[in-house]
Amino acid sequence: MSLIEKTAAELLTLQAGGQASASEITDAFLAAIRDRDPKVHAFQHVDEADAKAQAAAVDAKRKSGAKLGPLAGVPVAVKDVLCTKGTPTTCSSKILQGFVPPYDATVVERLRAADAVLIGKTNMDEFAMGSSTENSAYFTTRNPWDTDCIPGGSSGGSAAAVAACEAPLSLGTDTGGSIRQPAAVCGIVGIKPTYGRVSRYGLIAFASSLDQVGPFTHDVTDCALMMEVLAGHDPRDSTSVNEPVPAYTQSLNTPVKGLKIGVPKEFFSEGIDPEVEAAVRTALKEYEKQGAKLIDVSLPHSPYALAAYYIVAPAEASSNLARYDGMHYGHRTKQKADLIATYAKSRSEGFGKEVQRRILIGTYVLSSGYANKYYVKALKVRRLVKQDYDDAFKQCDVVMGPTTPTAAFKIGSKSDDPLAMYLSDIYTVSCNLAGIPGISIPCGFTKAGLPIGLQLLSPPFDEEKMLRVARMYESATDWHTRRPTV
Numbered sequence: 001m002s003l004i005e006k007t008a009a010e011l012l013t014l015q016a017g018g019q020a021s022a023s024e025i026t027d028a029f030l031a032a033i034r035d036r037d038p039k040v041h042a043f044q045h046v047d048e049a050d051a052k053a054q055a056a057a058v059d060a061k062r063k064s065g066a067k068l069g070p071l072a073g074v075p076v077a078v079k080d081v082l083c084t085k086g087t088p089t090t091c092s093s094k095i096l097q098g099f100v101p102p103y104d105a106t107v108v109e110r111l112r113a114a115d116a117v118l119i120g121k122t123n124m125d126e127f128a129m130g131s132s133t134e135n136s137a138y139f140t141t142r143n144p145w146d147t148d149c150i151p152g153g154s155s156g157g158s159a160a161a162v163a164a165c166e167a168p169l170s171l172g173t174d175t176g177g178s179i180r181q182p183a184a185v186c187g188i189v190g191i192k193p194t195y196g197r198v199s200r201y202g203l204i205a206f207a208s209s210l211d212q213v214g215p216f217t218h219d220v221t222d223c224a225l226m227m228e229v230l231a232g233h234d235p236r237d238s239t240s241v242n243e244p245v246p247a248y249t250q251s252l253n254t255p256v257k258g259l260k261i262g263v264p265k266e267f268f269s270e271g272i273d274p275e276v277e278a279a280v281r282t283a284l285k286e287y288e289k290q291g292a293k294l295i296d297v298s299l300p301h302s303p304y305a306l307a308a309y310y311i312v313a314p315a316e317a318s319s320n321l322a323r324y325d326g327m328h329y330g331h332r333t334k335q336k337a338d339l340i341a342t343y344a345k346s347r348s349e350g351f352g353k354e355v356q357r358r359i360l361i362g363t364y365v366l367s368s369g370y371a372n373k374y375y376v377k378a379l380k381v382r383r384l385v386k387q388d389y390d391d392a393f394k395q396c397d398v399v400m401g402p403t404t405p406t407a408a409f410k411i412g413s414k415s416d417d418p419l420a421m422y423l424s425d426i427y428t429v430s431c432n433l434a435g436i437p438g439i440s441i442p443c444g445f446t447k448a449g450l451p452i453g454l455q456l457l458s459p460p461f462d463e464e465k466m467l468r469v470a471r472m473y474e475s476a477t478d479w480h481t482r483r484p485t486v
């Protein structure tokens, strides 16, 4: 196995044993980006000199005998929705073209403090709105398993970067599935932590009551490692929760005794690809083999979750995106106009079609006369969706099902049909509405060779058990060791 195919844990061991330096590792990934990214298009911005300098600093620190951080010398790619001091951050939008943040997001700060090497910024759906990265204002990222297919979205660049071995780790964000869905279709691991578990400071907001930051990794061990670095209270994010962060890596290999798995019938609804269903059912059998009990649970309000999400998320987006007015930063129209017309023209020129659609929907559902009918009603549905999970978790430790109804679809096949695109989130949005954590792990391939994801959901702040349960399956299978030929 070459350096670039290794996991972060393996790269740490190699460095500790003196078999590879941070500079050698970083050079290997930079070479992989040069070689593979012209095919995958995962990265929006890579500064080779800066990455090399970070790696050299880690090597020097090691030589000096100073204590190293938990991700020392491991490259990490960062979704372009997270502010990186001195490095362009565009949200893959024209409206933020040329924007260079004067500060780091807390998660970026934490990665630097852990001695990770920030290797580049990744492509995404504009403002994280989408499920395929086709909504990027710049280019579409490709699925490393089949470059005619989408890598998922909105964090498609971050998922493709890890799957294609252009980075061993990356950061994404998940508002309605944007970590778990691309992880599933790219054959890697992706976790959406409990709302409040990871700081949102410096994350450019899409829908603030749903957004969470989380990692993409090759396996569950690396995911636990990343969670130890990312999670924890941040006084700069008022929704960040002051709960102790368990040592996730310590308990990881202890299987959960007497595990009870809730299997909701609503997660095997019509529209699910039979190959996806078969792979998930086989994964559930593996758990049974390990002594777990499968329990039928019901999430009766989940058929309404998608509709509620596509009201709540656009409503919040329409408010969050009001700040892009062409005045403070980002794109300003060149056309001569008065103040109001300058706002309007800058926004029309700077925002893409999907973002404009969301702003229109959001403004509509919040407008007087309609707010009670749509927005307030959606909030009530959200409460019921949460209640469903509370009830389910009285009977089981985790809930399981497919992450996505189908494997990766062809680029262009849904881009003219927003409703068909929204349906890719059918199994992921309820987790965000409920604020609970969810993880997607690889559980097989379709006959066409495309990855399939298994989704695990757990009660709030129970990531520790969720990761242990994920590891139980992983330790009995080898899907996570497969790498595509790019």
Ligand code: GLN
Residues within 6 Å of the ligand: 128, 129, 130, 131, 153, 154, 173, 174, 175, 176, 177, 178, 179, 206, 313, 425
């Ligand atoms: N695909 C969903 C949307 O378009 C979710 C996006 C996300 O999680 N950021 O809103």
